[in-house]
Each structure stands twice: as C-alpha cells, then as structure tokens.
Amino acid sequence: MREYIESQLARGRGYFTKEEALAELGLSAEAFQAAIGRVKRKGLLVSPRRGFYLILRPEDRQLGAPDPSRWIDPLMKHLGLDYRISLLRAAAFHGSSHQAAMIFQVIAPKQLPKIAVGRQRVDFLFQTSATFEEANNPAWLSKLKTEAGFAQIAGLELTLLDICRYFHKAAGINGAAQAVHDLGKNANPRILAKAASAYENSAVRRLGYFLERFGHNRQAESLKDFAKKAKSFKALDPAVKPLVAELGLLDEKNPDWMLIINVPVELEA
Structure with missing residues (x-):
C-alpha cells in the first residue's frame, strides 16, 4: 500500500478510490481494509467519503487534509x-x-x-x-x-x-x-x-x-x-x-x- 501511495503521488495524483486500488494491487477486500487502516494510523491517508482516499503530504498534515480545490x-x-x-x-x-x-x-x-x-x-x-x-x-x-x-x-x-x-x-x-x-x-x-x-x-x-x-x-x-x-x-x-x-x-x-x-x-x- 505504501508503494501504491507513492506511485500515485509520482503521477501527480493526491487521491485514489477503493476500486482503483483493488484493481491494481490485487488484494482481497479484507486485506485492503487492513492495509488502509495501517496507513491511516500513520497519518498518510484520510477519507472524506467511503471508498475515496486523500493522500496527506507533509505540507497537508497541519490542516489534516489538502485544500478541497x-x-x-x-x-x-x-x-x-x-x-x-x-x-x-x-x-x-x-x-x-x-x-x-x-x-x-x-x-x-x-x-x-x-x-x-x-x-x-x-x-x-x-x-x-x-x-x-x-x-x-x-x-x-x-x-x-x-x-x-x-x-x-x-x-x-x-x-x-x-x-x-x-x-x-x-x-x-x-x-x-x-x-x-x-x-x-x-x-x-x-x-x-x-x-x-x-x-x-x-x-x-x-x-x-x-x-x-x-x-x-x-x-x-x-x-x-x-x-x-x-x-x-x-x-x-x-x-x-x-x-x-x-x-x-x-x-x-x-x-x-x-x-x-x-x-x-x-x-x-
């Protein structure tokens, strides 16, 4: 999951959906949720809506999320x-x-x-x-x-x-x-x-x-x-x-x- 997050940032994308990640990573739904939980606890992700995730860069962490724009x-x-x-x-x-x-x-x-x-x-x-x-x-x-x-x-x-x-x-x-x-x-x-x-x-x-x-x-x-x-x-x-x-x-x-x-x-x- 950490590698997947880094690959999204390298593409200039600060977000991803559950469907996209499952398709690319080949994880089961249970394994995906466990991986998401781990990176959330490390302060790398937040989810404004179910199945949609925002990647927190260091500059975003003070506010807890990127600007909505x-x-x-x-x-x-x-x-x-x-x-x-x-x-x-x-x-x-x-x-x-x-x-x-x-x-x-x-x-x-x-x-x-x-x-x-x-x-x-x-x-x-x-x-x-x-x-x-x-x-x-x-x-x-x-x-x-x-x-x-x-x-x-x-x-x-x-x-x-x-x-x-x-x-x-x-x-x-x-x-x-x-x-x-x-x-x-x-x-x-x-x-x-x-x-x-x-x-x-x-x-x-x-x-x-x-x-x-x-x-x-x-x-x-x-x-x-x-x-x-x-x-x-x-x-x-x-x-x-x-x-x-x-x-x-x-x-x-x-x-x-x-x-x-x-x-x-x-x-x-």
Missing part, C-alpha cells in the same frame, strides 16, 4: 454528480477580497452531508435537478486551476446569483451586498439576464437591488424585467421579517424591485 472534482466524479464551487470561495476567486475563502461551498443537484476532514470543511448546498441543470451551463462556469488539474467553479454571474439566493450561507445580507459591491461591475449583463431565469424571482430582485444601489446600472437594468413580473413585495431578508415587524420597521418599500428593505445594509470599510 485539489480533490473536489475527482470526488464528485467518484460520486457520479455534477457540481460547481460557489458562494464565498467563488467570490474570492473572482476578486472579492473581503470574502472568507476558507469556507468551501459546493452546489450540487443532490442533498449531501457536509465533509469535515482535519480542519478542512466542505459544505454542500442543494439545488433541484431541473434548476441545477439549467444554471450549471458550461458557458457560465469557470475553471479553478490547481496542481491536480481543474475544478468547476461558478462564473462571475452565477456567483452573484448564488450568493443572493443562498445569502444565509454567504455571511448574510451584508456578505451578499459586499460581493455585489466588489464584483457587480464586471458581470456581463447578457449572461446575467439569461442565467437569472433559473433562479427564484425574489433572489434575482435582491441582486438587482444591490447592483443598482452600488451603481452597477448596466447590470441592474438587465434584471428589471424580473421585477416587473413580481406580484407582491418580498422582504430583503425574509428571516428577520417577524422581528422587525414587531418593531414597525417594515415601512421602507422599493417599488422598482418590489422589495421591503427590512434590514440595514452595511459594507466593510
């Missing part, structure tokens, strides 16, 4: 699922220096439990299959280059839409606003309008409001048709609506985006 693509292929890296890591990739890129978030068309290996954590967000298939257009994705190859990451427009859809997982309303402030001017209005058709209308309106607020007017204009289709006002942050309703703070309405601005929006200095 190096193994998310082969892991998702092992699971037979399409995916995209998004939210905070994607915002940092596109140039939002305020975002906490240590949180690694992945959107997939299946509900998956989070992964915690060492100090590395991967959070999965579920998007329904039909919506995911529409949104995960290869033309709207980017490639995150790593020493192990490439991983799929949301393009700039999808990143903004994802952050405004899943803002509760992206440092809240202020985190979403910060990303739109930092990145909105670089979004392609045509792609933004096309990709937005895969998202809930309220999320698109939230993004449009932020774009307009921060002066990214061309991008905001591309989303105005979505606001025109809205039949009712929605709270900017639905989670705090019951609280602010008691305080009488639901009076500020934005008719252009059909939003109730029920929370203050604050950016980092």
